Amino acid sequence: MKIDFHVHTNASDxxxxxxxxxxRAKARGLDGLAITDHDTVSGLFEAERSAKxxxxxxxxxxxxxxxxxxxxxxxxxFGVDTNNKKLAAFxxxxxxxxxxxxxxxxxxxxxxxxxLTFKDIEIPSLDNVNRVHVARAMVKKxxxxxxxxxxxxxxxxxxxxxxxxxxxxxxxxxxxxxxxxALPVLAHPGLIKLPKEKLLELISTWKHKGLAGIEAFxxxxxxxxxxxxxxxxxxxxMLVSGGSDFHDFPNTSKKHSDLGHMLNLWVNSKQDTDxxxxxxxxxxxx
Numbered sequence: 007m008k009i010d011f012h013v014h015t016n017a018s019d020x021x022x023x024x025x026x027x028x029x030r031a032k033a034r035g036l037d038g039l040a041i042t043d044h045d046t047v048s049g050l051f052e053a054e055r056s057a058k059x060x061x062x063x064x065x066x067x068x069x070x071x072x073x074x075x076x077x078x079x080x081x082x083x084f085g086v087d088t089n090n091k092k093l094a095a096f097x098x099x100x101x102x103x104x105x106x107x108x109x110x111x112x113x114x115x116x117x118x119x120x121x122l123t124f125k126d127i128e129i130p131s132l133d134n135v136n137r138v139h140v141a142r143a144m145v146k147k148x149x150x151x152x153x154x155x156x157x158x159x160x161x162x163x164x165x166x167x168x169x170x171x172x173x174x175x176x177x178x179x180x181x182x183x184x185x186x187x188a189l190p191v192l193a194h195p196g197l198i199k200l201p202k203e204k205l206l207e208l209i210s211t212w213k214h215k216g217l218a219g220i221e222a223f224x225x226x227x228x229x230x231x232x233x234x235x236x237x238x239x240x241x242x243x244m245l246v247s248g249g250s251d252f253h254d255f256p257n258t259s260k261k262h263s264d265l266g267h268m269l270n271l272w273v274n275s276k277q278d279t280d281x282x283x284x285x286x287x288x289x290x291x292x
Contacts, residue, residue, distance in 0.1 A: 009038040009063060009279050010266050012082065012193065012221065012249025017041075017049025018069075019138035021254035024053035027265075028060060030255075034265045038063025040084055040249070045071055045097055045104070046134045047088045054088075065286060069193060071100070072179040074208065077200050078163075079176045080193035082221060082247070083183040085286040093186050101134055103171035108135045114167040115140075118160070120149045137161045138253070153258050176208070177215045184216040187289040189282075191219040191247050195235055196227040197261065206238065213242055218285065223248030223272040225263035232271060245282055248272040 014020035015027045022030065024041060031039045039062070041053045050066045057064035066088055070081045086093060112122055126143040127135065141156035150156045160167040174182065183190040192212070198205055209217070222235035223246075239246045248271075250263045257263060269275050 007038065007063065007276065007279050007283070008036045008266060008269055009040070009065070009283075010036055010249050010252065010268070011040045011042075011065070011067075011084070011191075011247045011279075011282065012069075012224070013039050013041050013252045013265065014043055014069075015041060015049040015053065017046055018043035018134055019136040019253060024049040025056040027252070028053050028056040028062065028064075031265045032060045032062060036062070036266050038065065039265070040065035040067045040082075042067040042069045042082050042084075042249075044069050044134070044136055045100055047086060047093065047097070048134070050086075050088045063283075065283075067188075068097075070179045070183065071173050072176045073173040074176045074198075075200060075204075077198060078173070079198055081176065081179045081183065081217075082191040082193045083186075084189040084191065084282070085289060086186065086188045090186050096182060100171075100173060103173075104135055107169045107171045108140070110169040111137070111140055111161070111167055114169065115144075115160070118166060120144065120147070120160075120167075122147065142258075154260065176212055180212055180215045180217050189218050189245075189286050189289075190216060191221055191245065192217060193221050194224040194226055194251065194261075195220060195222075195238075196224065196231045209238070209242065213244060217244070219245030219247050219282070221247045221249060223268045223275075225251060225268060226261040229271070233273070236273060245285065246274070246278040247282060248275065248278070 015024040054064050067084045072079045127139045141153035144150050144156045180190045220239040223232050248268045250267045252265045253262045
């Protein structure tokens with residue numbers, strides 16, 4: 007079973023529609039995929055419909071933005087119920103923070119002589135705008151050559167156009183995901199801006215809060231990092247996940263890859279995938 011467990015669409019900061027993304031996954035030879043857009047489930051209905059038409063395994067998910075010691079930590083949630091009113095209310099609270107942040111980011115860019123309008127930022131809805139949308143607009147306006155440059159010079163934390171917003175703590179995010187019977191998995195730990203020893207301590211704490219697994223296999227990880235996080239997951243008796251973090255193609259960030267790419271690097275992907283699917287279908291981790 008070939009499944010990519012980390013995929014984005016234009017419901018958040020991906021480039022393709024949910025249906026287009028599922029079709030590409032099929033063309034790439036995948037048996038299924040998890041749609042994990044940032045802080046939204048709005049693309050899941052279309053994606054699930056397309057997956058059923060193509061006879062593919064579909065995992066409804068999301069990628070929840072959380073905070074820890076002033077660092078951003080992402081938690082993947084697998085097996086979410088798109089009709090869950092508790093989930094909708096929870097996500098709306100934090101999407102409002104993102105929308106308010108956009109106004110401040112645009113104000114900062116204007117002060118840096120890089121004006122952008124809402125029309126310049128091509129997004130389905132202002133309700134779930136991400137910094138990636140701003141970065142793409144900056145490329146189109148000729149302010150930077152690539153989205154990664156926009157982040158490294160202007161949009162990343164500590165840079166002149168950066169604006170933060172209130173996020174749930176990691177523990178709050180994990181507990182909430184478990185409360186809606188979804189499966190919480192730590193996304194790309196190699197990208198978390200915390201000392202490794204501190205992160206390892208936190209993973210133990212988060213496990214006791216209900217964290218089920220670790221995304222060991224990710225395009226932003228080196229081969230040695232993939233193996234390191236695979237070992238850490240196994241040592242902690244946690245699930246192992248892997249995904250492309252697909253956003254667009256050709257990839258505009260070194261942190262992302264094409265659909266299914268990580269399956270060639272994911273050791274024991276078949277066994278790990280079978281175990282993940284078992285827990286997702288059960289709606290619980292113990």
